[in-house]
Amino acid sequence: MTHAAPPVVIPNFGQGSACVRGDHPFCWDWVRAHWGDTLGPALVQHVELTAIAIGIGFALAFTLALVAHRLRIVEQPIAIFAALLYTIPSLALFQLLVPFTGLSWTTIEIALVAYTLVILFPNIVAGLRSAPADVLEAARGMGLTRRQTLWRVELPLAVPAIIGGLRIAVVSTIAIATVAAFLGPYGLGSPIFIALKEPTPFKTEIYSAGALAVALALACDAALVLLRRLLAPWAGRRLA
Amino acid sequence: MTLADAANLHTFVDAFRFIADHPGFLATKAVEQLQLSGAAIGLALLVALPVGVVLGHVHRGSGIAVGTSIVGRALPSLVLIAAFLTLLGIGFVNNMVALAVLATGPILINSFDGVDRVDRDAVEAARGMGMTGSQLLRQVELPLALPLLFTGLRVAAVTVVATAPIAAVAGGGGLGDVIVNQASYRLSGVLGASICVMILSAGVFLALVGLQAVVTPRGVRRTRVGGADPQGKELE
Numbered sequence: 001m002t003h004a005a006p007p008v009v010i011p012n013f014g015q016g017s018a019c020v021r022g023d024h025p026f027c028w029d030w031v032r033a034h035w036g037d038t039l040g041p042a043l044v045q046h047v048e049l050t051a052i053a054i055g056i057g058f059a060l061a062f063t064l065a066l067v068a069h070r071l072r073i074v075e076q077p078i079a080i081f082a083a084l085l086y087t088i089p090s091l092a093l094f095q096l097l098v099p100f101t102g103l104s105w106t107t108i109e110i111a112l113v114a115y116t117l118v119i120l121f122p123n124i125v126a127g128l129r130s131a132p133a134d135v136l137e138a139a140r141g142m143g144l145t146r147r148q149t150l151w152r153v154e155l156p157l158a159v160p161a162i163i164g165g166l167r168i169a170v171v172s173t174i175a176i177a178t179v180a181a182f183l184g185p186y187g188l189g190s191p192i193f194i195a196l197k198e199p200t201p202f203k204t205e206i207y208s209a210g211a212l213a214v215a216l217a218l219a220c221d222a223a224l225v226l227l228r229r230l231l232a233p234w235a236g237r238r239l240a
Numbered sequence: 241m242t243l244a245d246a247a248n249l250h251t252f253v254d255a256f257r258f259i260a261d262h263p264g265f266l267a268t269k270a271v272e273q274l275q276l277s278g279a280a281i282g283l284a285l286l287v288a289l290p291v292g293v294v295l296g297h298v299h300r301g302s303g304i305a306v307g308t309s310i311v312g313r314a315l316p317s318l319v320l321i322a323a324f325l326t327l328l329g330i331g332f333v334n335n336m337v338a339l340a341v342l343a344t345g346p347i348l349i350n351s352f353d354g355v356d357r358v359d360r361d362a363v364e365a366a367r368g369m370g371m372t373g374s375q376l377l378r379q380v381e382l383p384l385a386l387p388l389l390f391t392g393l394r395v396a397a398v399t400v401v402a403t404a405p406i407a408a409v410a411g412g413g414g415l416g417d418v419i420v421n422q423a424s425y426r427l428s429g430v431l432g433a434s435i436c437v438m439i440l441s442a443g444v445f446l447a448l449v450g451l452q453a454v455v456t457p458r459g460v461r462r463t464r465v466g467g468a469d470p471q472g473k474e475l476e
Binding site for chain 1: 248251252310311313314315316317318319322323325326398401402403404405406409410416419420427430431433434435437438441442444445
């Protein structure tokens, strides 16, 4: 990252309207003026951070869940380990990775993938377990092999639980990724940290970046609910 | 920057040395953090628990409970803390309120679900025995809802304790003060405090799991630690 010398002392205030200089609760003109250089890029970075973490985390969790589904004894230890790992505060985990991977994008992604993994794993396993005994019996009666049962019966029945886990993972990752800005200027947390460092915290920047993060999380959540209705129309219509 | 080179090992040795050299200081900070977390969880319990239990008892308002938990989950802690900082000023109160908002979702949805999903047959039987509404709530629904009530409390408590360090950016005190102040405490202090924060939240998690096991009536013990609700509410 190279930081060009900022043209003004307080870059995010810019030259500023009366609204910005007076730090009124919300200044639309600041949002319009800084969409291109601050909020827009931060939003894109936030989506990238989240998408990469979810992609890698889902692949890992899915593989582990298939193993745990086959080898039942490893499930409970992994589940307890995951629950304990999830208690590690994000700020602490980010800091503890710094000696290994530095103040970098990699550090952030490792932490985000870890949280994604511990959320997704128990949900995918629970989903695979949710196939009723008589359904499995019927599958065996129809002559399905274990592998066929997994891919044609257990996995489709697990879709609602997997999407339930994905919803929590995506929303949590979006939330945790805001803290990632503590390590470097990445994502929607970055404008918030910058605004907090002003002598008086700059309200518009906090509210606009915060609102974007919340809107992004809610939009992803809604998209996953739609996906569940598409893939698993038999699952209840309840939202959560 | 290769993994586990000698310099990294040194960093962690220094971090543990920092912990060994400043036990009193770190303990004070940990207590500060627990006070803030406790106040926030207490506030959230005060608001969300009665609302969730009553809504569950009358089997109404699932939309409110579900909606609150969805929106609550989507609110990033940093955003809450920064927003309440601008509204309530720097210090204990804004952080307490921000963390309490964070804790409200899991407590509300789990207390609602816990009471709402009590076996209908048990409720029928209790009514048939002539129990009044409040007797039903106290003697049947609440005991049967205990596992989920505790799940809500545990998720909320772990979330709050784990998030409390971020409150340091808004004058929250606690171990976060050290973590966000590398200029004063250097990397060894930052890492030392991070380790303490980890131990603290894992401790809170284990303590609540233990408490749950002790408090839950034997007949109701059915939830397993770490096992997720297929709906995905067990883990936040």
